[in-house]
Amino acid sequence: MINALVSLxxxxxxxxxxxxxxxxxGVADIRLQPIHVEQVDKNGYPPGSGWVRSTWEKGLLHTAxxxxxxxxxxxxxxxxxxxxxxxxxxxxxxxxxxxxxxxAYEILLEGVLNSxxxxxxxxxxxxxxxxxxxxxxxxxxxxxxxxxxxxxLGDPKDxxxxxxxxxxxxxxxxxxxxxxxxxxxxxxxxxxxxxxxxSAGPDWEKAVRVIDEAKVLLAxxxxxxxxxxxxxxxxxxxxDMMGEYGLVGAYTPRSTSRKQQIMDLLSRVPSATLSCKW
Amino acid sequence: xxxxxxxxxxxxxxxxxxxxxxxxxxxxxxVSLLGVEPRNTINGPSLAASDGLGPETxxxxxxxxxxxxxxxxxxxxxxxxxxxxxxVRKGIYEASTAPGHTQKKLVLRLRSGSxxxxxxxxxxxxxxxxxxxxxxxxxxxGWKNDSGMPRKVASDAPCSVLIVKKRKDVKRIMCxxxxxxVSQASLEMINQLVTLHEAQLTIxxxxxxxxxxxxxxxxxxxxxxxxxSRGIEPWIEQVEAASLNSYIAEESRWxxxxxxxxxxxxxxxxxxxxxxxxxxxxGDASVLILR
Numbered sequence: 260m261i262n263a264l265v266s267l268x269x270x271x272x273x274x275x276x277x278x279x280x281x282x283x284x285g286v287a288d289i290r291l292q293p294i295h296v297e298q299v300d301k302n303g304y305p306p307g308s309g310w311v312r313s314t315w316e317k318g319l320l321h322t323a324x325x326x327x328x329x330x331x332x333x334x335x336x337x338x339x340x341x342x343x344x345x346x347x348x349x350x351x352x353x354x355x356x357x358x359x360x361x362x363a364y365e366i367l368l369e370g371v372l373n374s375x376x377x378x379x380x381x382x383x384x385x386x387x388x389x390x391x392x393x394x395x396x397x398x399x400x401x402x403x404x405x406x407x408x409x410x411x412l413g414d415p416k417d418x419x420x421x422x423x424x425x426x427x428x429x430x431x432x433x434x435x436x437x438x439x440x441x442x443x444x445x446x447x448x449x450x451x452x453x454x455x456x457x458s459a460g461p462d463w464e465k466a467v468r469v470i471d472e473a474k475v476l477l478a479x480x481x482x483x484x485x486x487x488x489x490x491x492x493x494x495x496x497x498x499d500m501m502g503e504y505g506l507v508g509a510y511t512p513r514s515t516s517r518k519q520q521i522m523d524l525l526s527r528v529p530s531a532t533l534s535c536k537w
Numbered sequence: 538x539x540x541x542x543x544x545x546x547x548x549x550x551x552x553x554x555x556x557x558x559x560x561x562x563x564x565x566x567x568v569s570l571l572g573v574e575p576r577n578t579i580n581g582p583s584l585a586a587s588d589g590l591g592p593e594t595x596x597x598x599x600x601x602x603x604x605x606x607x608x609x610x611x612x613x614x615x616x617x618x619x620x621x622x623x624x625v626r627k628g629i630y631e632a633s634t635a636p637g638h639t640q641k642k643l644v645l646r647l648r649s650g651s652x653x654x655x656x657x658x659x660x661x662x663x664x665x666x667x668x669x670x671x672x673x674x675x676x677x678x679g680w681k682n683d684s685g686m687p688r689k690v691a692s693d694a695p696c697s698v699l700i701v702k703k704r705k706d707v708k709r710i711m712c713x714x715x716x717x718x719v720s721q722a723s724l725e726m727i728n729q730l731v732t733l734h735e736a737q738l739t740i741x742x743x744x745x746x747x748x749x750x751x752x753x754x755x756x757x758x759x760x761x762x763x764x765x766s767r768g769i770e771p772w773i774e775q776v777e778a779a780s781l782n783s784y785i786a787e788e789s790r791w792x793x794x795x796x797x798x799x800x801x802x803x804x805x806x807x808x809x810x811x812x813x814x815x816x817x818x819x820g821d822a823s824v825l826i827l828r
Contacts, residue, residue: 270754271754271755271757271761271773274758274761275761275773372742372773372775373772373773373774374774374775374776375774375775375776375780375784376777376780379775401772401773402761402765402770403770499790502772529772529774
């Protein structure tokens, strides 16, 4: 059983993320723990201590609990019974990090609205929470069925950590997975999407080698990918193509130069993304 | 639902009639096929000397429309052989089959005058919910006899307008609504088009800055629920109003673009009339202006 923390606010992105999380429990053995952090004002806590401070906090907690309960109640028909929602007051990222570390969750799920402007997604992935989270993070942008997943492969170094991450989370799930080796098209280069099986020859040697390595690692756990693809196109179009999958996984290394490209790509995926990192 | 299809004798009009027939099969709408002749070319009740659109074209478009329906289950009365257009008001000729209790109206009408003016008058008189027109992609979405006709109708019509452009299939529909004031009828219209084309629907929420307004977000959540309950799983996308032009410029993604252009619409402000004209004129995506 995978323990997942689902970060919720009373907004549209959270409503979508929550419903997606519920769908995920239908294909994988996952226990969902909803959490809401009521962000204190920019000015921080109001002046006061003791009874004054305690009453203020209680009021805030009560309102926040009500709002999240309404959201969960609206979606109750599509979700399994859940544990009581954790409601905290404080800095959202700090509180989430604290909860993730204290209770050793294996994954964090959050909603972020799919946006034409990729800056919003990038702000999220450059946040302290994203950088310091001790587990992989799924960012849900749209409500899609998560039963079909894709693993994005580029650098050979990414293969092992990405496949291990996928197997740890979904090794016992009922999903199908495709392997997608992507090449970001340079000016003048053609765009294509072809099956790896049809890509013999020296031009495809690296791509086929990376895909084969991923296949071997998956096979060790009894997995066979449904299909393996090699795609060469612009980041935007590759991202758009990934919309046909319910979850797109990628290894997001700490090194900034490699991270930049994969983050650009993930920002363009309209469905849901899984970021694995160590 | 009352659909007015403005037609001429060109192939794009046949395509528009095909599309309307599919829509009518789902909605059982009352349909009018309207042709407009230049003034003084309609020569009396026999219409024998008409050399423009002519009644033959209207009858043949009616046959095309009816060919989409099974005779036994059709909500429209089958065509009567030898039927003719008769003058019902000065300069307005009509042929309609009397519908039974459970049947829908299919009316053929021929008017004379300026096509734009006559189409708009007809829509107003008939209280049409939707005007549908085809257009010639190769000539900037014009009509053969009036290059600006579809754009002028889209701009001035009192109701929604669908401009059908010929393309292979509509796989993706973008629906840019004014989410503050979205009407049930417009949601239903989108619903029908998505079902008809088995297309992926993307609902675009316009934002003033980094995030959507609270009321817009709440409206979008309701729209999502509305579509989910009808088995449609739309995607949502947030677009800053300032980026709307570049977003729409990526037309190749869409088979049909639906825009809410009500008086209070955010889009009306973000997308001035000239830009909407450009949208209709260029590209190969059909355009639905929702009012």
